[in-house]
Amino acid sequence: MTDPFMRAAVVEGFTGPRDLRITDVPVPVPGPDDVPIDIHVAGVSYPDLLHTRGLHQDRPELPFIPGWEVAGVVHADAGGFRAGERVAAITLLGGFAERVAARNTTVFRVPDSLGLDAAAALPLNYLTAVFGLLHRGGLVRGDTVLVHGASGGVGSAACQVAAGLGCRVIAVASTPEKAEAALSVGATDAVPVDGFRDAVTVLTQGRGVDIVFDPVGGDRFTDSLRCLAPDGRLLVVGFTGGDIPTVKVNRLLLGNTGVLGVNISSTLRRTPEVAQRLWAELVPLIDAGIIAPLIAHERPLDEAVEALLALEERRVIGKELLRVR
Numbered sequence: 035m036t037d038p039f040m041r042a043a044v045v046e047g048f049t050g051p052r053d054l055r056i057t058d059v060p061v062p063v064p065g066p067d068d069v070p071i072d073i074h075v076a077g078v079s080y081p082d083l084l085h086t087r088g089l090h091q092d093r094p095e096l097p098f099i100p101g102w103e104v105a106g107v108v109h110a111d112a113g114g115f116r117a118g119e120r121v122a123a124i125t126l127l128g129g130f131a132e133r134v135a136a137r138n139t140t141v142f143r144v145p146d147s148l149g150l151d152a153a154a155a156l157p158l159n160y161l162t163a164v165f166g167l168l169h170r171g172g173l174v175r176g177d178t179v180l181v182h183g184a185s186g187g188v189g190s191a192a193c194q195v196a197a198g199l200g201c202r203v204i205a206v207a208s209t210p211e212k213a214e215a216a217l218s219v220g221a222t223d224a225v226p227v228d229g230f231r232d233a234v235t236v237l238t239q240g241r242g243v244d245i246v247f248d249p250v251g252g253d254r255f256t257d258s259l260r261c262l263a264p265d266g267r268l269l270v271v272g273f274t275g276g277d278i279p280t281v282k283v284n285r286l287l288l289g290n291t292g293v294l295g296v297n298i299s300s301t302l303r304r305t306p307e308v309a310q311r312l313w314a315e316l317v318p319l320i321d322a323g324i325i326a327p328l329i330a331h332e333r334p335l336d337e338a339v340e341a342l343l344a345l346e347e348r349r350v351i352g353k354e355l356l357r358v359r
């Protein structure tokens with residue numbers, strides 16, 4: 035691209051996804067450690083939606099281009115990458131565009147076996163799943179894991195990673211269609227939201243689960259704690275359910291229970307070198323054919339608003355993608 039301008043989706047006010055504007059903006063100029071990427075596919079995730087409303091803990095300055103993750107081709111030699119290499123990246127912002135300048139610490143080489151559409155669905159959700167389950171939750175083969183929002187982006191990633199590592203996965207899903215989707219990405223059992231605690235008791239013969247992976251929060255939280263086996267860990271990943279739950283800490287004392295925060299963006303900001311290590315843990319699972327993200331839709335960039343609205347209205351099963359070129 036020699037044109038100094040590119041097409042991008044721009045947020046100009048914290049009024050929600052409907053006000054996203056597709057327009058021409060200057061092509062970003064890479065800094066010394068940045069890799070210019072010609073974006074082919076951008077991943078759409080709930081944190082993008084939160085950004086359009088100014089509700090994410092990292093509130094960007096207006097105007098900005100949303101887009102936490104992309105896959106594409108390196109535009110020019112930079113930051114240890116060669117022009118033409120197929121890469122995926124966590125960008126935090128800037129992904130809903132034709133070009134992004136991504137920090138080289140969070141740019142990952144895409145294995146030949148993986149298409150750029152699948153690659154765009156990996157960085158945010160799958161690195162969060164690996165980081166949450168293994169590094170925060172101490173997951174080991176044979177564990178039983180309860181996953182909320184199991185057909186969603188990060189939830190389906192958690193199901194696939196945990197199942198791929200030899201764990202039993204119990205998925206919580208709000209509709210039979212979402213339950214089917216969770217089973218298709220490796221969940222062993224799927225239970226409805228209403229009564230999930232009783233269902234877990236039956237499925238585990240009263241023992242409970244070792245880990246709860248929770249991107250939903252809200253009023254499920256206390257029952258999630260009650261689902262844990264002794265020494266269990268609850269991973270706090272997000273709050274799509276709306277409310278931020280509180281916990282009576284005597285519950286934690288009774289069962290040697292851990293409640294652990296999982297925050298990939300702050301981790302990568304503080305310790306950028308962790309990103310390549312997490313990706314390296316994912317690659318063998320990709321090579322083994324275990325990682326195949328559940329894609330909901332691949333839409334043109336022009337439909338970024340519709341993709342975000344679908345997430346907001348809880349209509350998505352799997353991952354929304356935007357095809358940029």
Ligand SMILES: NC(=O)c1ccc[n+]([C@@H]2O[C@H](COP(=O)([O-])OP(=O)(O)OC[C@H]3O[C@@H](n4cnc5c(N)ncnc54)[C@H](OP(=O)(O)O)[C@@H]3O)[C@@H](O)[C@H]2O)c1
Pocket residue numbers: 078079080081084158159162182183184185186187188189206207208209212227249250270271272273274275276296297298299345346347348350352
């Ligand atoms: N901590 C981190 O590092 C990190 C990284 C990535 C994402 N996240 C967070 O994880 C959460 C999920 O992100 P995502 O991209 O996976 O979102 P997503 O694809 O939209 O999935 C969210 C899931 O939450 C469930 N849900 C329950 N109540 C909902 C509601 N009122 N509105 C929408 N969904 C609702 C839905 O499943 P059911 O309908 O089956 O209940 C849905 O599948 C977000 O809060 C996001 O910010 C955190």
